[in-house]
Amino acid sequence: MRKKIVAGNWKMNKNLQEGLTLAQELDAALKGKQVNCEVVIGTPFIHLASVANAIDTEKIGVAAQNCADKASGAYTGEVSAEMVASTGAKYVILGHSERRAYYHETVGILKEKVLLALENNLTPIFCIGEVLEEREANRHFDVVKSQITSSLFDLSKEDFSKIVLAYEPVWAIGTGKTATAAQAQEMHAFIRKTLAEKYGEEVAENTSILYGGSCNASNAKELFSNPDVDGGLIGGASLGVDKFMPIIEAF
Numbered sequence: 466m467r468k469k470i471v472a473g474n475w476k477m478n479k480n481l482q483e484g485l486t487l488a489q490e491l492d493a494a495l496k497g498k499q500v501n502c503e504v505v506i507g508t509p510f511i512h513l514a515s516v517a518n519a520i521d522t523e524k525i526g527v528a529a530q531n532c533a534d535k536a537s538g539a540y541t542g543e544v545s546a547e548m549v550a551s552t553g554a555k556y557v558i559l560g561h562s563e564r565r566a567y568y569h570e571t572v573g574i575l576k577e578k579v580l581l582a583l584e585n586n587l588t589p590i591f592c593i594g595e596v597l598e599e600r601e602a603n604r605h606f607d608v609v610k611s612q613i614t615s616s617l618f619d620l621s622k623e624d625f626s627k628i629v630l631a632y633e634p635v636w637a638i639g640t641g642k643t644a645t646a647a648q649a650q651e652m653h654a655f656i657r658k659t660l661a662e663k664y665g666e667e668v669a670e671n672t673s674i675l676y677g678g679s680c681n682a683s684n685a686k687e688l689f690s691n692p693d694v695d696g697g698l699i700g701g702a703s704l705g706v707d708k709f710m711p712i713i714e715a716f
């Protein structure tokens with residue numbers, strides 16, 4: 466049975482004190498509450514250790530938003546997967562469209578990052594998604610398929626089974642323009658079929674595929690009610706407990 470996951474991606478928001486407060490408020494809001502999904506928060510690197518120490522990490526998984534494509538050494542400014550894991554984080558968001566677009570993350574780089582994350586027992590939340598021109602040209606299925614196959618399909622079946630995918634149409638990120646529930650379901654079903662062709666039905670059925678892109682309290686229920694949508698990767702609406710909790714409770 467695949468996991469339902471609601472993951473926040475704080476992006477480059479919140480200083481350390483603000484981040485700690487947000488994490489602790491979320492921890493308090495979830496205390497004693499039965500929720501039907503796994504909750505994850507993706508914090509900036511500098512927050513990871515403090516946040517992991519301040520909350521119940523059995524209830525809220527902590528994610529980094531990136532890791533280096535090298536294991537260690539003279540790479541000034543980089544943070545390795547091993548360092549991320551040593552903070553108590555359990556997840557790492559990889560391949561986000563903002564990293565691909567602004568930091569030129571290529572397939573080669575992403576493949577290394579995924580391998581290093583897995584070697585360090587981090588669960589990659591691997592992002593894929595087309596830009597508006599690609600959707601308008603009806604190329605969105607090809608684009609998403611090629612993002613998955615190029616970066617992930619060299620993995621063994623065992624390793625692939627540890628991946629969480631997040632479909633984030635780039636045109637829906639931070640724009641207020643959400644994919645319709647039908648568009649999300651159509652793409653998620655296509656992704657699952659692509660996984661089944663390569664790794665078999667069982668792996669495909671057990672892979673969590675999250676939706677991301679202007680997901681909020683008012684559209685989460687409809688999006689999550691689709692059979693192939695296993696949760697969300699939430700940006701803006703994860704920056705306040707009042708906005709994030711209703712999304713968690715949409716399951």
Ligand SMILES: O=C[C@H](O)COP(=O)(O)O
Pocket residue numbers: 474561633637638639640641677678679680698699700701702
């Ligand atoms: O990682 C999260 C996504 O980029 C979605 O961001 P958003 O919810 O602010 O549109």
